[in-house]
Amino acid sequence: MLTDLPVLTAERLSLALTAVFVYVCLCIWIHARHRRNSAPVGAAPDTDWLIVYASQTGYAQQLASSTADALRASGLGCTLMPLMHTAATTLQQHARVLFIASTTGEGDAPDNAAIFVEQVMPLALTLPALRYGILALGDQRYKHYCGFAIQLEAWLQQTGATALFDMIKVNQRDPAALAAWQQALQHSVPQLRYQESYLQQPYSQQSASQQPASPQQASPDWLPGDTEDWVLQSRTCLNTGSSGLPVYHLVLKPARALASGHWRAGDIAEIVPRNPPHLIAAVLDQLTAAQGHASQSSKAGNQPGWPGTDLLADRQIHTDWHQGLADPLDITKLAERLPRLGIRSYSIASVPADGQIELLVRESRTGNGAPGVGAGWLCHWAQPGQNIELQIRSNPSFHIPEDDRPMILIGNGTGIAGLRSLIKQRIAQGHTRNWLLFGERSAAVDFHFAEDCAAWLHEGSLQQLDTAFSRDGDTVRYVQDLLPAQQTRLRQWVDQGASLYVCGSAAGMAPEVHGMLVKLLGAPTMSTLIASGRYRRDIY
Structure with a gap:
């Protein structure tokens, strides 16, 4: 009878519709999962490229952006990202990846690659569908030339990935090597077009890293930008009587109105040196x-x-x-x-408001005792009143935050140049929670910009200053040795959101400071600081 049928109430109707909705969603999920699992690993549209960069001073990032621009201008799709944001699944979802990787110190990975090295490279990934190319940036003066890029390729080969072409190594921004990179891309991506016909010589996969291309073959977007003349106003030796090599403070004024506009604290001055x-x-x-x-x-x-x-x-x-x-x-x-001399890079010690570029350059010597090309040009051969050919390169990985968070600045030797510009910019912004830790040989002759530090302390723009001079006293102490005694303050500042900036020697100071920070703060905290951009280094 009709009276025996259940009454369809609003509550029961709602439950029924919910069940139907859940069932439909479950079907859609199962179907999507089946399609995803049935697709080959690394499957991606033919026009989809992933461009990944590992950059310490911003140059690898600049070249990665130029590579992406060339692909997009040719109608090809691409994604650009730093290596620290590249997960294992990211590589599995792309068929073709271009790596632009710099090496810092003695074969070390850049800071923005640390997470990838720690979390992705230890995985037993299989990437048989992946095709890759590597542009390795380095300096042949170091023993482990392009060491990180070599390590990266060895890992890629273990995953079963296949190289599109031989790794191309770039020594100090060598234009011929950059031209070889363009030629390699042209060979691998026939539809790739540049603004002009720069690639005149045929590409040979077997000799990609040895292409005899002339510097003029590389696209201007990939080479150093237009340089500008700056007049050497003054050059002063700051450490007369030091046991170390002479350190010079140089002041340069623009020869004319600048086309490139202002720079930011933390940016790099790239000098075109001249022979004696x-x-x-x-x-x-x-x-x-x-x-x-x-x-x-x-x-x-x-x-x-x-x-x-x-x-x-x-x-x-x-x-x-x-x-x-x-x-x-x-x-x-x-x-x-004859190939051109390689440019030389220096941290800028001033800010745009100063109206001048200030550099701190330590004299270097070659194996036979002669001055190095870059330092020789700046410290000896160029004369006051003479033009210095220079360009400013943005270094976003060493720019300061816009907010008033605390800043801990650690450096040694001429590294105080880059830290000085950051402190001056912070002061101009009205941010005074600044703590400087600095190390050198002797307080009497090697405390560069000591007057500035004293003035900042007096006016309260620098809340804490700690120094270590290795030749003073009976105990040899370096800048990293200052940290254990300040562990409580260090933790407090980090807990308050402080950012840490390190500038100076990559061979000794930087790894020692990093190791001490890991010991005092813990590896998880350091990984968090790196991932959040609160740990930044300009090391050389």
């Missing part, structure tokens, strides 16, 4: 002697306007420079066949 006059004179002597001409070059080599002087000023002149030169007196062709 006596080296150019020696080359010109040999050129003229080869034809039996009376040599006037020893005198003329010191005169900037003499033919050949300007052409050879920024060229690498090795002992075999004359080999293969058909006409010994053709200085123009000689200059064309």
Whole structure:
């Protein structure tokens, strides 16, 4: 009978609809899961590229952005991200990945790659569908040249991934190596187009890292940008009597109105060095002697306007420079066949409001005792009133936060230059919770910018200053040795949201400071600081 049927109340209707909804959602989930599991690992659209960068000073990030721009301009889809945000699933979901990886210190990974090294590389991943390319940035003066990129490729090979082309190593922003990278991409991505025809020589996969491309072949977007002339106003040795090599404070003023605008505290000054006059004179002597001409070059080599002087000023002149030169007196062709000197990078010690760039440069020596090219140019050969060719490169990984969080600044030697610019910018913003820990040899002659530090302490812009001078007293103490006694304060500042900035030597100070911070704060806390951008380093 009808009276025996259950009454369809609003409550029962709601329960029924809910059950139907849950059932439909379950079906959709099962279907999606089946499709995902049935798809091959690494499956992705043909136009989908992942570009990953591991950058310490911002240069790898700049090249990664240029690579992404070239792909997008050619109608190809790509995703750009730092290595620290690259998970295992990210690699599994992409078929083609380009890695732009720098190496810091003696073969170490950049800070923004630390999480990837700790959390992803230990995994037993299988990536047989992955095709990759690596652009390795490094400095041949270090023993483990491009060490992290080599480590990264070894791991990729263990996963079963396949290289699109041989790893391309770039020594100090070598234009020929950058051109080889462009050629490799052109070979792997035929539809890739650049703004102009820069890639004139055929690409050979077997010799990608040894391409004899001329510096002019690389796209301007990938090479150092337009330089500007800055006038050397003054150069002062700050550590006369020191047991270490001389340290010079340089002040440079813009020669004209700047096209690039202002920079930010933490950015990098990239200097185009010049050969010493006596080296150019020696080359010109040999050129003229080869034809039996009376040599006037020893005198003329010191005169900037003499033919050949300007052409050879920024060229690498090795002992075999004359080999293969058909006409010994053709200085123009000689200059064309010699590679350019690599640029030299220095932390800026001033802020835009100062109206000048200040640098702190320690003199360096080669194996035979001669001054290094960059330091020799800035500390000796360039004269006050002479133009210095320079460009400013953004270094976002060392910019300060906009808020008033506490800042802990740790450095040694000439590393105080970069820290000085950060403190000056913080003071200009009205943020005074600043703590500086600095180490050098002797307080009497090696405490660079001591007057600034004293003034900041007096006015309250610097709340804490701790110093360690290794040659003073009976006990040798370095900047990392200051931290244990300040463990309580260190933890308090970190708990209050402090950011830590480290600037200086990558070979000794940086790993020692990092190890001490791990010991005092714990590895989990340091990992959190790195992941949140509260631990930043400018080391060299």
